[in-house]
Amino acid sequence: xxxxxxxxxxxxxxxxxxxxxxxxxxxxxxxxxxxxxxxxxxxxxxxxxxxxxxxxxxxxxxxxxxxxxxxxxxxxxxxxxxxxxxxxxxxxxxxxxxxxxxxxxxxxxxxxxxxxxxxxxxxxxxxxxxxxxxxxxxxxxxxxxxxx
Amino acid sequence: xxxxxxxxxxxxxxxxxxxxxxxxxxxxxxxxxxxxxxxxxxxxxxxxxxxxxxxxxxxxxxxxxxxxxxxxxxxxxxxxxxxxxxxxxxxxxxxxxxxxxxxxxxxxxxxxxxxxxxxxxxxxxxxxxxxxxxxxxxxxxxxxxxxx
Numbered sequence: 001x002x003x004x005x006x007x008x009x010x011x012x013x014x015x016x017x018x019x020x021x022x023x024x025x026x027x028x029x030x031x032x033x034x035x036x037x038x039x040x041x042x043x044x045x046x047x048x049x050x051x052x053x054x055x056x057x058x059x060x061x062x063x064x065x066x067x068x069x070x071x072x073x074x075x076x077x078x079x080x081x082x083x084x085x086x087x088x089x090x091x092x093x094x095x096x097x098x099x100x101x102x103x104x105x106x107x108x109x110x111x112x113x114x115x116x117x118x119x120x121x122x123x124x125x126x127x128x129x130x131x132x133x134x135x136x137x138x139x140x141x142x143x144x145x146x147x148x
Numbered sequence: 149x150x151x152x153x154x155x156x157x158x159x160x161x162x163x164x165x166x167x168x169x170x171x172x173x174x175x176x177x178x179x180x181x182x183x184x185x186x187x188x189x190x191x192x193x194x195x196x197x198x199x200x201x202x203x204x205x206x207x208x209x210x211x212x213x214x215x216x217x218x219x220x221x222x223x224x225x226x227x228x229x230x231x232x233x234x235x236x237x238x239x240x241x242x243x244x245x246x247x248x249x250x251x252x253x254x255x256x257x258x259x260x261x262x263x264x265x266x267x268x269x270x271x272x273x274x275x276x277x278x279x280x281x282x283x284x285x286x287x288x289x290x291x292x293x294x295x296x
Contacts (some may be wrong), residue, residue: 008204012187012254013247016204018290019239020168023232039160043293056156056164058206059293061237069234078264080276082284084171084232086217089209091167099161106160116226128228136230142166145191145207 021061022088024133027051030062033131037110038092055092091126091138100125103139120144169209170236172281175199178210181279185258186240203240239274239286248273251287268292 009015024030031051035042040053040060049067053060065083072079094100104114104127115136116128124144131137157163172178179199183190188201188208197215201208213231220227242248252262252275263284264276272292279285 009243009247010187010189010203013242013251014186014188014203014287015241015243015290017165017168017206017208017238018241018288018293019237019286020165021237023236038162039158040162041158054293055158055162057290058165059239060165063237065234068237076266077268078266080263080278080284082235082237084234084236086213086232086234087230088171088232088236089167089169089211089216089230090165091207093163093166094161095157095163099157103161115228118224118226120225130228136228138167139162140166142163142205145166145202 017058019059019061020090021063021082022090022131022133022135023065023084024062024131024135025064025066026132027062027064029132033112034060034062037107037112060090087130087134087136089136089138091140093142094139095142097125097141100127100139100141103127122146122148165206167207167209168238169211169230170238170279170281170283171213171232172210172279172283173212173214174280175210175212177280181260182208182210185255185260208238235278235282235284237284237286239288241290242287243290245273245289248275248287248289251275270294270296 034040034053040055043052045051050063069081069083112129119125124141126138126140128138182188182201188203191200193199198211217229217231260277267273272289274286274288276286
C-alpha cells in the first residue's frame, strides 16, 4: 500500500490523507454517483448514516450530517461528532489525459454535467462536476501538485 | 508517485483521492495547526482564501468558505464555487503504532487535546483531535481499511 511507503512519511509520522469526507443528505443518490457512476468499490453502507468507498489507497466517506452530528451510539467506538453543510470539495487523481477524457465522456453519458474543464498554469488538467448533494467533485492529473 | 501506480486505477480511471478539503475561517490558525503542529509542508497560501499542504502523495486544502463561495475571479481558471460550514472530517494515514504514539504525544505537548483514542474491530487504532476551526481530524493506521 502506497501510504506504507516510509519514504514519504513526515517527521511527525503522517504518510498522507487516508480518508476524505463529503456530506450528503441523500445517501442513495450518493451511492449511485460514487459507486455506480464513478465506479468506486463500496466498502460499507450504514443505513442512513454513511456510505464509504475505496479509491486506490484512500477512502471516500460520504456522511449524512444529520446523523453524524449526534454523539456516537457505541461506547466502544467513541467516534467524535461532526457534520458540515453546504457544498464541500473533493479531488480524485486521474493519472493521465487519456483516462481523463474517457472519464469526462462517461460522466456526460451518465447525465452528469461538466461544470469546468481547464488546465492549470503548470499544464495539469482538471475536470469539475457536482455530486447529487452539490459537492464540487474534481478529477485532476496528479502532476498538478508536482514540486516546481 | 503512488497514485500513478496503474495497478490501483479503477476501470473509470480513478487512482485515489488527490485532495481532501476542510474549511476554516481563520487561516492563520489553520496554518499553525496543519503546518507547524502536524509538520505538513505548506504548498501555497493565498491571502485569506486558502492555504494548501502536501501530505505524502496527497494534498490537504484548507479553504475559507466566505471566499470560496464566491465565483472565481480569474476567467482562465474557472474554479467552481464551494464552501461548507460546520465541523468536517479528515483522516491522515500514520503507518504504525510507534509513529501514532509519537504523534499523539506531540499533539498533547502542543496543547492539542486528544478527543478519542481507540481500536476498531479489526485492531487498527484511531486518534482524534480538533483543528482550530473545529474539524474532526483523525490519525489512523491504514490497515483500518485493509480488505477483510
